[in-house]
Amino acid sequence: MGARAAGGVELVVPDELRPLLLKHLGFLDRHPEGIDAAGRVALLRRARKEIGEILATEGYFSPAIEGEDGGDPTFRIVVTPGVRTTIASVQLDFSGDLTRDEGDRSARLAALRDAWALPVGQPFRQADWDAAKQRLIDALSARDYAAASIADSSAIIDPSTASAKLSVEVDSGPAFRFGPLEISGLVDYDRSLIERYRPPAPGEPYSLERLLRFQTALQNTTYFASVVVDIDRQSATPEAAPVRVQITEAKPRRVGFGFGVSSNTGYRVETSYRDAHFFNQAYNLVSGLRIEQRRQLGYADVFLPPSLDGSLDSVGVLAEHTNIAGLQTQRQSVGVVRTIPRGKIESRYALNYQHEILTPDGSLRTSRSALTANWSWTHRSVDNILDPRHGHVLNLQLGGASRALLSDRNFVRLYGRYQLFLPVVERDVLILRAEGGMTVAESRDGVPQDFLFRTGGAQTVRGYAYQSLGVKDGSATVGGRYLAVTSAEYVHWYRGDWGVAAFVDAGNANDERKLFKMNLGYGFGPRWKSPAGPIAVDLAYGQADHRLRLQFAVAIAF
Numbered sequence: 001m002g003a004r005a006a007g008g009v010e011l012v013v014p015d016e017l018r019p020l021l022l023k024h025l026g027f028l029d030r031h032p033e034g035i036d037a038a039g040r041v042a043l044l045r046r047a048r049k050e051i052g053e054i055l056a057t058e059g060y061f062s063p064a065i066e067g068e069d070g071g072d073p074t075f076r077i078v079v080t081p082g083v084r085t086t087i088a089s090v091q092l093d094f095s096g097d098l099t100r101d102e103g104d105r106s107a108r109l110a111a112l113r114d115a116w117a118l119p120v121g122q123p124f125r126q127a128d129w130d131a132a133k134q135r136l137i138d139a140l141s142a143r144d145y146a147a148a149s150i151a152d153s154s155a156i157i158d159p160s161t162a163s164a165k166l167s168v169e170v171d172s173g174p175a176f177r178f179g180p181l182e183i184s185g186l187v188d189y190d191r192s193l194i195e196r197y198r199p200p201a202p203g204e205p206y207s208l209e210r211l212l213r214f215q216t217a218l219q220n221t222t223y224f225a226s227v228v229v230d231i232d233r234q235s236a237t238p239e240a241a242p243v244r245v246q247i248t249e250a251k252p253r254r255v256g257f258g259f260g261v262s263s264n265t266g267y268r269v270e271t272s273y274r275d276a277h278f279f280n281q282a283y284n285l286v287s288g289l290r291i292e293q294r295r296q297l298g299y300a301d302v303f304l305p306p307s308l309d310g311s312l313d314s315v316g317v318l319a320e321h322t323n324i325a326g327l328q329t330q331r332q333s334v335g336v337v338r339t340i341p342r343g344k345i346e347s348r349y350a351l352n353y354q355h356e357i358l359t360p361d362g363s364l365r366t367s368r369s370a371l372t373a374n375w376s377w378t379h380r381s382v383d384n385i386l387d388p389r390h391g392h393v394l395n396l397q398l399g400g401a402s403r404a405l406l407s408d409r410n411f412v413r414l415y416g417r418y419q420l421f422l423p424v425v426e427r428d429v430l431i432l433r434a435e436g437g438m439t440v441a442e443s444r445d446g447v448p449q450d451f452l453f454r455t456g457g458a459q460t461v462r463g464y465a466y467q468s469l470g471v472k473d474g475s476a477t478v479g480g481r482y483l484a485v486t487s488a489e490y491v492h493w494y495r496g497d498w499g500v501a502a503f504v505d506a507g508n509a510n511d512e513r514k515l516f517k518m519n520l521g522y523g524f525g526p527r528w529k530s531p532a533g534p535i536a537v538d539l540a541y542g543q544a545d546h547r548l549r550l551q552f553a554v555a556i557a558f
Contacts, residue, residue: 013081040067059124148173198217223282257272301314326476392418530554535552
């Protein structure tokens with residue numbers, strides 16, 4: 001039994017109910033100097049009314065609330081809640097299409113009854129009673145029965161036995177199927193743009209999850225500022241209920257500016273321009289200029305709206321200059337890409353032509369060109385793409401070029417990367433990573449750097465400078481034909497958004513398998529869960545060159 005004194009008023013109540021009453025009673029602190037006899041009578045009358053109403057929501061329908069003299073000037077309000085009401089019986093009745101003896105309706109009825117959230121013997125609380133009814137309707141209306149409703153409900157309380165008899169009557173209404181699209185709000189774009197995002201097909205059984213998936217697909221585009229998708233739940237034709245799409249178009253043109261820093265490429269400033277109504281069509285132009293200490297690039301990509309089968313096509317151009325690990329690279333490229341997302345699997349097909357000029361410190365300047373065909377396959381199965389704790393990501397790549405088709409050398413490039421996330425104890429995670437690659441060619445000469453391998457730096461082999469592990473050409477590091485990297489990292493998360501990680505990386509890139517030797521790097525560093533993913537700051541030691549480096553990155557699943 002706990003007590004709370006507030007000036008001249010003292011509340012005596014069991015400990016488990018005290019926080020609830022103190023939260024909602026507003027009169028306890030109003031009598032610091034005590035109250036006279038008439039005031040005590042009025043206060044007790046008010047206390048009985050308000051405390052009785054509060055306790056009733058928790059299933060206490062017969063409380064004893066008395067006042068007593070606690071010694072001048074204190075007045076005590078003593079609360080004895082009595083026996084808590086429990087549920088004695090539950091009666092669930094259904095009407096409407098769901099009661100027809102067809103299909104899986106009987107099994108669905110049984111599942112709804114089994115899932116009822118207030119079984120016999122459980123304490124009665126008003127909040128739980130309201131929530132149980134809402135959950136019942138949500139479960140029913142999520143599929144087929146969009147107009148399901150509570151036709152009647154009652155909770156009959158018997159204070160003498162502290163029992164409650166619950167009764168709920170649910171009307172499923174008719175079974176709904178999707179009908180035609182009714183679109184409002186389109187100004188700059190044509191109706192066909194909406195249809196490219198795979199709306200529910202006419203005649204398809206109603207599903208709330210299907211509506212939300214369609215709404216999310218539209219909302220995630222650059223074309224619309226807001227999207228609301230629903231059906232007409234009062235439709236006179238539930239077998240073909242119109243799908244209502246309310247659109248607010250986004251401003252098609254945007255200019256952005258940014259700055260940042262990377263342990264790989266240094267300080268960065270950039271500007272971008274986007275036009276989602278390029279050439280007065282639903283083409284999305286994404287262009288920008290980025291200037292970093294060790295890399296400068298300009299790019300322009302045009303993304304077409306998805307095809308009716310969900311494929312995404314784009315075309316782009318890029319000009320880039322880099323000066324990394326003693327190698328200066330000038331590169332220009334143009335390419336087309338088709339991306340095919342299918343659930344957890346994404347396939348990409350690309351055709352790209354590029355020309356590059358290489359200037360290694362202390363060696364000869366060379367140039368090379370290639371028309372490459374490339375395939376990439378990614379399977380993502382993680383619990384959270386921005387902060388994975390369980391699951392895996394696998395990426396496989398195949399690409400190549402031929403002298404017969406605008407290329408300086410015949411070559412084939414193979415690459416694979418696997419990342420595994422294993423939950424440990426309550427919040428920690430173990431991250432295992434492996435990647436490997438091989439370029440099949442007579443020599444690395446004539447093969448563009450994008451199709452060779454260098455490694456080192458944040459998110460690769462930590463403890464070494466960015467792309468410093470590879471083949472020595474003069475005093476520069478250039479790409480080799482072979483790559484192997486492994487990594488193990490343990491992240492311990494504290495309460496909140498902060499954690500700390502310890503890791504061991506090993507890897508290298510080389511041009512000869514016989515000379516291949518793994519370089520070891522290890523260290524530790526803090527982690528912070530930002531909206532873009534965990535920010536990693538690592539203090540890493542490269543064992544091969546005996547250097548300690550500070551490196552940082554956004555540690556998301558690739």
